[in-house]
Amino acid sequence: MEQKETTNRLGTMPVNRLMLSMGVPMVLSMMLQAVYNIVDSAFVSNMQGNGEMALNALTLAFPVQMLMVAIGIGTGVGTNALLAKSIGQGNRQKASRVAGNAIFLAIIIFAIYFLFGCFGVEPYIASQTQNEQIKAMAEEYLGICCRLSMGIVFFSIFEKLLQATGRSLYSTVAQITGALINVILDPILIYGWLGLPELGVRGAAYATVIGQIASALLGLIFHLKCNKEIENNIRYLKPSLRTIGEIYTIGLPAIIAQALMSVMTYGLNIIFVKIGEPVVTAYGLYYKIQQFILFAAFGLRDAITPIISFNHGMKSKKRVQEGIRYGMCYTLIVMLAGLVALELLAEPFSAIFGLSGETKTLCVQAMRLVSLSFLFAGANIAYQGIFQALDAGIQSLVISVCRQLLFVLPVAWGFSLLARQSMDYMWLVWLTFFIAEGISAIIGTLLMLQIHKKVIKTLA
C-alpha cells in the first residue's frame, strides 16, 4: 500500500539520502512561494513616482496577509490531520463531514476577512502610520486583498484536502499556476500595459487576488475530480460543533505558531515608524528577501520531522541521531549559502528594487547585519522540527516565541530609542535579530540536551 511503502522507506533508506530526497522538493516548493512575494514587491517598487511609498504601504499590509495565511494553515493542519485519520479508518462519512465542515469554516473565515476589509483596514493602517499618501495606498491594497480573499481562504482548504489523500502534486500545481498568473498580471495591471489602465498599488492587489482565486479554482477542480475518498454533498456543509472543535484542537497551536510572525512584523512596523518611514520600507523589503532563504529551512524542517518521528517510533537511536545530525547540517549549509549571498549581493539586490538614498542604505545595512543571524535562525528552525518529531511540541512553541516575540520586540524597541536620537545607532536595531536568534539558539541547545537525556538515551 502506498503509505506503507513510504513509511518503510523512512525506516530503511540511508538518512542522508532520505533527507535530501524528501527535503529538496519541499524546499523548492516553499522557496517558490517566497519568490513570487519578492517579484510582487519588485514590480511595485519600480512604479513611476511613488514606488517607495507603495513599498512602504505593502509592508504595512503584510502582517494581516500573514495572519490570513496563519489561520488558513492552522485550519488546514487540523482538517488535514482529521481527514487523514478518517480516510485511514475507512470512515468515508466522517471524511466527507470533515471536508464539508472545513469548507463551512472557509466561508465563515472569508466573511470575517470581508468585514475586516470593509471596516477594519482603516484603523489598522492608522495604527502604523500618519502619512496620508501611504495610508491611502495601504488601505486600497489591503482592502482589496481582504474583500477578495476567497481565493486564499479556499485554496488553503483545497490544498489540504488534496494533501490528505496523498495528492500534494496537484496542490503544488494549483499553487504554482496561481503564482505565475500573479507574476504575469503584476506588470500589466500595475504599469498599465496591454491597454489596461495603470492601477498602481491596486493593480498589485488585483494581480495577487486573481492569482489566489485561480489557485483556488484549480484546487477545487482537482478535488472534485480526484478525491474519490470524499463524498461532496451540500449536506456535509452543515456545521458540526464537534468536528469543528476537533479541527481546532489540532489546528489552534499551529495557528498560534504561525501567527507569531504576523505579530512580530506588526510590532516592528510600529516600532520602526517612530524612527522613520524609510526604516519601515527597508525592513519590509528585507523581510521578504529573508523569507525566501528562511523558507528553505522551513522546507527542510518539514522533511526532518517525519523522518525523526518514524525512526523514534522504531526506537532506532542511531537513525534518530543521524536524522538530527543531517537535518541540522543541511539546514546550516543552506543558511550559510544564504548568508554569503546576502553579504555579497546586498547592493545589487537593492538596485533591483529601485531603492535610493536613505532607504537603500538602510536596506543594505539590514541585509548585511541581520543576515548574520541566519546560522542561529537555521538552528532554531531545525530544533523546532526535531522537537516536534520527538513529541516535544511545547518546546518547539517555546523556541518560536523566543525568536519571534520575546527577544525581538523589547530589544528592538530599546535600541530604537537610541536610533531615534541618531541614525548612527541604527545598526544596533538591526542587531536585534542576531541577539534574538542567538539567545533562542542557546535555549534551543539546552532544550535539546534535556530532550536527548530523556528521550534518546533511553533508546536501544
Add this chain to the structure above:
Amino acid sequence: MKKRIITISREFGSGGRTIGRQLAERLGVHCYDKELIEKLAEQTGLAQKYIEEQGEYAPSMNRFSYAFVGRGVNGLSVSDYLWNEQRKKIQELAEKEPCVIVGRCADYILRERKDVFNIFIHAPQSERAKRIVEVYGETDTEPIKRLREKDKKRAINYKYYTEREWGRADNYHLTLDSSVFGIEGCVNLILRVLDEIKEK
C-alpha cells in the same frame, strides 16, 4: 449467536491482561496481546516498545496532545499510521479465528460485528496501586500518580481515535471489578456468562 471474539478493555493495574490470557487458555483460543504487538512490529517496522506505548496511550496528559505530534505532508502522524495498521490487523484476526483481544480499541474497531463480546475490567485505585508495585514491579513514580497518568493518557488516545468515552458502561457488555472477584474469579464468571448466552 455464539460469541467468538472476546475483547478485554481494562484500567491500568486491574489485571485485565492476566484475565485475558487465562480466559484464552481456558477457551482454547489465542490471546492477542503481546502476540499482536509482535505481529505489528514485524508488519510496520516500528519497535515493540513503541507499539506497546503509543498504540494505546496518548503522548501526554493534555487534550492538545495530538496537536503537537510530528506529521507528514499528508497529515498522518506515526501514531495515526500505527493505529490504522492495528485496526486492519485486528479486523483480520477477528475474521480468521475466535480469539481474545486485549485493549487497542478492539471493542470500537469490531463494533459492526455481531459475534463480539466486550468486557471492561476495573478496580479501585488502592487495589491497582498495590498491584502495579507488587506484581508489575513499577517502582519509579508514586503509584497513584502513575495510575492517573496512564488512565488519562489511555482515555485521550481512545477518545482521539474512536470519538467515544473510554470506560463508559454502554461500550461494554460486561464490566467486572477484579478486586471483588479476583483474577480467577473473573475468568470463571466470564466463562459462565458466555455459557449462558450461548443457550439464548
